[in-house]
Structures are given as C-alpha cells and as structure tokens.
Amino acid sequence: MAFLRTLYEHLEEWLSSTFLAIMILCLALQVLVRMVTGSGLDWAEEMSRFTFIWAVYIGSSLTAKRGAHVRLSAQFLLVPVGVRLFFHILADALWVAANIFFVAIGAQMVARALQFPETSPTLGITKAYVEMIIPVAFLMMSYRTVELYIRHWRRGTLADLVDIEKEMSA
Numbered sequence: 001m002a003f004l005r006t007l008y009e010h011l012e013e014w015l016s017s018t019f020l021a022i023m024i025l026c027l028a029l030q031v032l033v034r035m036v037t038g039s040g041l042d043w044a045e046e047m048s049r050f051t052f053i054w055a056v057y058i059g060s061s062l063t064a065k066r067g068a069h070v071r072l073s074a075q076f077l078l079v080p081v082g083v084r085l086f087f088h089i090l091a092d093a094l095w096v097a098a099n100i101f102f103v104a105i106g107a108q109m110v111a112r113a114l115q116f117p118e119t120s121p122t123l124g125i126t127k128a129y130v131e132m133i134i135p136v137a138f139l140m141m142s143y144r145t146v147e148l149y150i151r152h153w154r155r156g157t158l159a160d161l162v163d164i165e166k167e168m169s170a
Helices: 002-037 042-066 081-115 127-131 133-155 164-169
Strands: none
Touching (some): 042 127, 042 133, 081 127, 081 133, 127 133
16 A cells, blocks of 8 residues: 555656656667667657657656646735635636646547558657547646645645745745
C-alpha cells in the first residue's frame, strides 16, 4: 500500500522525468550518429518528439498538482485575502470547466484517430496513442486542481493559496 501511495504522490514527476530522459538520450544519440556517419536516425527524432509532447502534458499536470500554473496576480495585491481567494477559486473553476471541454474534444479526436488510424513514418506507432495524452493530461490537470483545493480545505489553509506575502517570503 505504501508503494501505491508513493506512486500516486509522485506519478507526474516520475513520468515527466522518464519522458525527458528518453528525449535527451534520443537527441544525444542523434547528435552522436550525425557526427560519426553524417546522417541521422529518423526513429530517434520521432521518438524525441513524441516523448517531448508527453513530458510537456504530464508536466502541466504536475504544475496543477503544485498550484504553480502561471497566473496574473498583481491586480490583487491591494485587495484582502478573501477577495483574492474568491477570484482564485473562480479562475480555477473556469479553468477546470475549460479542461473538461478539452477532455471531451480530445476524446472525440482520439476516437476518430483510432477509427481511421494514421501511423508514424519511422516508429510505426498509431498517432492516436501519442495524441491520447491530450485528453488524459487535461483530465489529470482538472483532478489535481480539485485535489489541491480539497487538501487545503481539510487543513484549513485555503487562504494560503492566495497569500502573496507568504509566497514572497518563502
């Protein structure tokens, strides 16, 4: 059970790190082979592109988990924490709603891509499997955003989400 808990807590870190490591290895191999032979490895270029896509989308879920998505917050510096928290929750609710829309659209896109499969030129992977990360990542971002609020709610630390003074001193 401890392993499952650890996996749950660090899933995005491990996945995005793994995809980034594969991407870097493929690119390093590509450079080495080009230096030695004068021509590259087509599969390494394609694999690095696919792993980059997955690393970025998994990484976006990680930022949602940490509450670290880019935000404009300077306009809230002069208002009370309660007002900041209201707008923070409103913005995140809109973000989750948009994510759910992207999940629906992405799932339709993947379903169509599976129905009419297109394979990648060198690896022979059905591109729908690569594109599947889009709805999955938006679903993960939504889940992690809601989870962040639940954690702060249970701890009684919702105001810490918008306490800019604490952020600046940390």
